[in-house]
Amino acid sequence: xxxxxxxxxxxxxxxxxxxxxxxxxKVIPVYPITPQTPVLELLTEFHAAxxxxxxxxxxxxxHSVMAACIPASLTGVRVFTATAxxxxxLMHELLHYASGAxxxxxxxxxxxxxxxxxxxxxxxxxxxxxxxxxxxxxxVESAQEALDSVIQAFRIAERVFLPVMINLDxxxxxxxLEPVELPAQALIDAYLPPYAPQHFIDPERGxxxxxxxxxxxxxxxxxxxxxxxxxxxxxxAQADQEWQRATGRGWGVIERYRCEDAELVIASLGSMxxxxxxxxxxxxxxxxxxxxxxxxxxxxxxxxxxxxxxxGVRDVLVLDRNFSPGAGGVLHQELRAALYGMxxxxxxxxxxxxxxxxxxxxxxxxxxxxxxxxxxxxxxxxWAN
Amino acid sequence: MGKLxxxxxxxxxxxxxxxxGHAACPGCIDALSARHVLSALGPDAVAVIPPSCMAIIAGxxxxxALRIPVYQPSLESSAAAASGLRRALDARGKQETHVVVLAxxxxxxxxxxxxxxxxxxxxxxxxxxxxxxxxxxxxxxxKSSSTPHFARTGxxxxxxxxxxxxxxxxxxxxxxxxxxxxxxxxxxxxxxxxEKAKALRGMRLLVLLVPCLDGWGVPxxxxxxxxxxxxxxxxxxxxxxxxxxxxxxxxxxxxxxxRDYLLAQRRYRNLEEHEIEALQREVDIxxxxxxHRTQAELKxxx
Numbered sequence: 186x187x188x189x190x191x192x193x194x195x196x197x198x199x200x201x202x203x204x205x206x207x208x209x210x211k212v213i214p215v216y217p218i219t220p221q222t223p224v225l226e227l228l229t230e231f232h233a234a235x236x237x238x239x240x241x242x243x244x245x246x247x248h249s250v251m252a253a254c255i256p257a258s259l260t261g262v263r264v265f266t267a268t269a270x271x272x273x274x275l276m277h278e279l280l281h282y283a284s285g286a287x288x289x290x291x292x293x294x295x296x297x298x299x300x301x302x303x304x305x306x307x308x309x310x311x312x313x314x315x316x317x318x319x320x321x322x323x324x325v326e327s328a329q330e331a332l333d334s335v336i337q338a339f340r341i342a343e344r345v346f347l348p349v350m351i352n353l354d355x356x357x358x359x360x361x362l363e364p365v366e367l368p369a370q371a372l373i374d375a376y377l378p379p380y381a382p383q384h385f386i387d388p389e390r391g392x393x394x395x396x397x398x399x400x401x402x403x404x405x406x407x408x409x410x411x412x413x414x415x416x417x418x419x420x421x422a423q424a425d426q427e428w429q430r431a432t433g434r435g436w437g438v439i440e441r442y443r444c445e446d447a448e449l450v451i452a453s454l455g456s457m458x459x460x461x462x463x464x465x466x467x468x469x470x471x472x473x474x475x476x477x478x479x480x481x482x483x484x485x486x487x488x489x490x491x492x493x494x495x496x497g498v499r500d501v502l503v504l505d506r507n508f509s510p511g512a513g514g515v516l517h518q519e520l521r522a523a524l525y526g527m528x529x530x531x532x533x534x535x536x537x538x539x540x541x542x543x544x545x546x547x548x549x550x551x552x553x554x555x556x557x558x559x560x561x562x563x564x565x566x567x568w569a570n
Numbered sequence: 571m572g573k574l575x576x577x578x579x580x581x582x583x584x585x586x587x588x589x590x591g592h593a594a595c596p597g598c599i600d601a602l603s604a605r606h607v608l609s610a611l612g613p614d615a616v617a618v619i620p621p622s623c624m625a626i627i628a629g630x631x632x633x634x635a636l637r638i639p640v641y642q643p644s645l646e647s648s649a650a651a652a653s654g655l656r657r658a659l660d661a662r663g664k665q666e667t668h669v670v671v672l673a674x675x676x677x678x679x680x681x682x683x684x685x686x687x688x689x690x691x692x693x694x695x696x697x698x699x700x701x702x703x704x705x706x707x708x709x710x711x712x713k714s715s716s717t718p719h720f721a722r723t724g725x726x727x728x729x730x731x732x733x734x735x736x737x738x739x740x741x742x743x744x745x746x747x748x749x750x751x752x753x754x755x756x757x758x759x760x761x762x763x764x765e766k767a768k769a770l771r772g773m774r775l776l777v778l779l780v781p782c783l784d785g786w787g788v789p790x791x792x793x794x795x796x797x798x799x800x801x802x803x804x805x806x807x808x809x810x811x812x813x814x815x816x817x818x819x820x821x822x823x824x825x826x827x828x829r830d831y832l833l834a835q836r837r838y839r840n841l842e843e844h845e846i847e848a849l850q851r852e853v854d855i856x857x858x859x860x861x862h863r864t865q866a867e868l869k870x871x872x
Contacts, residue, residue, distance in 0.1 A: 211661040214654060240657035244650055245688035252647030252685065253654025256618070259641065260658030282644055386639045386655065388614050388667055395642025396631045 187432055189369025197358035200328035200365050201267060201293045201351070202227035204335030206237050207373040208291070211262035211380075214242040214253040219305055220355045221269040221295040247272035251279035258288035259394055261385030263339065266290065269355070270297035270311045277315065280348075284319025284410060286394055289342035289349075289380075291335060292320075296455065296506075297355040298541055306542020307354040309454060310507040313483075313515040319410055321349040321417055322484040324454040328363040330436055333428060336368075339377055340424040345413040346382075354506075355542070357456040368432055376431055418487040438487045441494050443469060444476035449554055450495060450531075452478045453504040454516055457539060461504065464550035475554060480516065491523050498531045502557045504550070504569075506539040513537065513566030534562045536569040543570045582761055585609045592635035594627045597790035599780045599797060600701050601627050603754045604672060607699055607776070610764035613638060615668035616659070618652045620682065621645045622674035623708045623782075624701060646681040648673045649689035652696045660695075668697060668768065675702040675716035679735050690744035693772045700737065700775070703782035711785035718805075719852065720845050721837045723785070729845075733852065737777055738811060745814030746773040752808060753779040755797025759808060759820060766810075779806045787836020799831040804857045805849075809864075817863040828853050 186192065195203065202224050205213070213232075215225045231237035242253055247268050258264040268276065273294050283290055298304040299311050312322060321341060325331045331353050338349035353359055384392055398406070421438050429435030440458075443465050444450060451461045458479040468475035478494050478501075480486075495501055501524075505514025512518055517535030524530045534557040539545040553569055587608035594601035600623050608615075617640045619625050625642055629635040643651035648671045656669045678686060678700040689696065705723050706712040712725040715735040722729050741749045747770050752760040760778065767774040781788055781796040788796050800806035804824035811817055828850045832838040841849075 212654060212657045214657075240661050242653055242657060242692070244653065244692075245684060249647060249650035249653075249685045249688060252643060252650035253657070255654065256641045256643065256651045257654035257658035260655055260662065262658045262661050264654075264658075278644060279647070386616055386641060387662075387664070388616060388638055391637070391639055393631070393634055393636075393640040393642075396625065396628060396634065396640060398631045402631065 186366060187368060187372060189371060191367045192364055193367055194362050195328050195365040196223065196360050196362055197328040197331045197353045198223035198295070198360065199227050200332035201335055201353070202231070203367060204332040205265045206231050207368065207370060208265065208336050208339050208377055209263065209379070210239050210265035212240045212242070212254070212257040212264045213266060214244060214250040214257070215266050216244060216247045216250045216268065216272060218247070218269045218272045220297060220359045221267050221272070221293070224267040224293060247275045248279065251276040251283065254290045255279065255283050255286050255288045256386065258290050259286055259386050261380070261382050261387070263380040264288070264290045265292070267293040269295035270299055273311045273315065274299055277318070280315055280318035280320055283348045285406070287346040289339070289346050291338045291342055291349050291351070293331070293335065293351045293353065295355050295359045296352050304541065305355065307357055307456065307539070308506055308541055309352065309354070310509070312350060312352045313507045315350070316484055316515065319347065320484065321347055322352060323349065323481055324352045324483055325358065325481070326456055326458050326479065327358065328361070329365045329434070331358065332365060333432070333434060333436065336373060336377060337421070337424045337428055341417065341421050343380055344420050345416055347410070347413050347417070352455060354456040366432070372431055376427065414485045417485050418482060418490065421482050436481055438482040439490050439494060440479040440481060442477040442479065444478065444494060446474055447476035447498055448474040449500045449502065449558060450476045450478050450498045451502045451504060451550065451554060452480060452516065452520060454480050454483060455506070457504050457506055457545065460545060460547050461550055463547040464554065467547060467551050468554060486519055486523055488523050491520070492527060495524060495531050496527060500557050501531045501533045502554055503533060503535045504538045504545070505535065508537055508540045532562050536567050538569040540570065580757055582606065582757060585612050587611070587613060587637045589635050589637065592627045593629060594623070595783060597783055597793055599754050599793040600624060600703065603701060603760070603778050603780055606754065606757060606761055607672070607764050608636065608638070610761050611668055611670055611697070611768060614666065615670050616641065616655060618643060618648055618655060618669065618671045620648045620673050620677040621708070622677055622701070623703070624672045624674065626708065645677050647685055648677055648682050649694070649696070649698060650685040652698070653689050653692070653694045656694055656696055669695070671696060671698040673698070673700055674708065675700060675704060676706045676714045679716040679737055680714050687744065690741055690746050690773045693746065695771050697767050697774045697776070700777045701780045702777050703780040703785060704734070705782070705785050707782045707785040711782070719849060720841060722839070723837065738775070741775050742811040742814045746775060747771070748774040748810070748812055750775070750810040751777050751779070751806060753797045753801060753806065755794050755801060756808060763810070785837070787839070788834065792834065796831070796834050799826065799834055802826045803828045803831040804853045805831050807857065807860055809860060817860065819860055819864050824853070824857055
């Protein structure tokens with residue numbers, strides 16, 4: 186453990202709140218929603234106790250939360266918020282607005298089913314449906330990774346001037362208690378210096394944002410956003426390596442688990458990876474060359490790293506805890522596109538597993554993996570519940 | 571009518587925050603109103619301007635018609651955006667810098683009302699100015715919830731069947747420090763109210779009646795006259811509400827029939843006599859209610 190670090194029991198939500206506190210945001214607009222509410226509650230407790238020197242706003246909706254986040258960020262201060270599910274849906278318009286404004290906001294999203302009908306279970310359709318909004322997206326598997334990723338996210342966001350969303354699965358991550366190492370404030374302050382952008386809203390400077398632009402200016406602005414996104418895989422990898430040097434913990438933009446000589450690789454996002462890890466161990470114990478690729482950075486999709494990790498593998502089994510009606514699993518679509526055109530590409534099998542929070546135990550994944558080896562991938566969505 | 575009007579030059583100090591060369595229509599009362607609001611507010615301010623006529627007037631990037639920074643939020647989120655901006659300025663130690671919203675009635679009475687209510691409930695330290703031209707004029711004159719009874723718009727071709735929403739009363743019910751009506755038809759009164767609002771802290775609201783020449787069917791040189799008729803007929807009373815209960819009516823009497831105001835605008839063309847009478851009754855009742863509130867307040871306080 187690092188000097189000054191403490192080992193404590195935290196839920197994923199409380200780890201997120203600690204990650205935010207350690208990052209010293211100056212404005213925090215936030216609105217409660219199950220299963221994110223404990224993030225809000227712990228932040229307001231920190232604030233009430235004088236341990237968090239930030240302006241806290243509790244507006245009437247998530248829409249107003251994001252509306253407040255954007256100009257606050259453009260005024261030159263660090264901004265944090267958190268939401269889930271319907272809250273993220275309500276923010277949708279302003280998610281585009283935030284990336285368009287190049288506002289390096291960091292937001293935690295607890296992945297929960299989206300209505301209707303009303304439900305509260307882990308499902309990543311909420312955030313995956315935001316894949317075109319210009320937000321960088323990370324998916325985490327544990328409370329420790331959630332805490333570390335919030336802090337790393339500010340580093341990444343403020344380097345490229347794009348907002349970052351950290352996604353953690355409802356209950357499996359948000360409410361599970363785990364031992365978490367809380368780094369010392371001094372370590373964070375060295376890793377994440379105060380936010381001091383070159384441009385910000387101030388009467389002494391006269392800079393404005395948001396007025397109407399020409400076709401050409403708009404097009405060039407979109408290209409600039411694209412260029413910033415393209416830099417993210419390298420910047421995220423560097424932020425993670427420096428974090429590893431400082432804390433001893435690194436997570437990678439993708440993680441390759443037991444992938445050496447693997448003939449079959451399972452690929453997934455978030456907490457499903459914890460279960461898949463056990464399935465890989467079971468498959469290996471039975472003599473099958475199986476591995477896991479955990480996609481931690483989903484937007485932008487780290488194409489080069491994925492092509493390296495999956496090139497030469499015979500079968501890739503994508504487990505999607507999300508559903509895009511008419512298309513299937515979102516990660517499945519994304520990986521098929523990412524691997525398209527490679528010489529002798531892997532066979533990519535997409536399975537809708539755990540949609541709506543349906544439980545997917547390790548043995549189920551073992552069975553799915555063994556079955557995938559003996560069939561051609563289907564072009565249509567395949568349900569595995 | 572038929573009385574000669576005496577012309578006098580207004581002596582208003584002017585800080586040029588709105589520049590010439592902006593993109594407003596000729597004779598636009600929106601631009602005139604903004605010029606005096608911004609002048610009274612001064613240069614230590616940041617404007618939040620949602621999509622509206624004012625956003626066009628403020629100009630296309632990289633140019634700006636305003637000498638202060640402008641943030642343009644989405645149409646429905648002005649008060650929330652202003653809150654975030656306010657808190658960030660506070661966090662940077664800029665408590666004295668004003669945050670002013672310059673929004674239209676569509677962005678205020680309709681799509682932006684939810685977040686305005688929330689900002690009022692939190693008593694955010696912002697000055698919210700609604701440039702009320704009683705419709706979606708920037709999209710070619712459709713009705714908003716501020717469009718008055720019987721007025722014709724692009725979406726109420728036979729005349730609006732319901733009455734104008736009373737925003738001042740809604741906001742007064744939030745017990746905000748200051749809510750007032752004003753209009754460029756009475757510029758010294760408008761400037762005084764901006765000065766008064768500027769000296770206060772917390773949520774302050776000014777609703778400015780802005781006759782829209784094109785949308786209301788008013789000749790280019792008659793905007794100010796119509797604004798004055800609105801006040802004189804009692805259709806748009808000039809009044810202030812402090813802390814939700816201290817009412818001040820700025821003119822003692824209505825001095826004209828509503829008919830004078832209606833006849834000056836094409837949006838009320840072909841009104842039938844019973845409709846004119848109905849509008850007169852609505853104005854009389856509204857005026858009596860305001861007088862009652864002013865007096866009731868006096869009784870409470872004295």
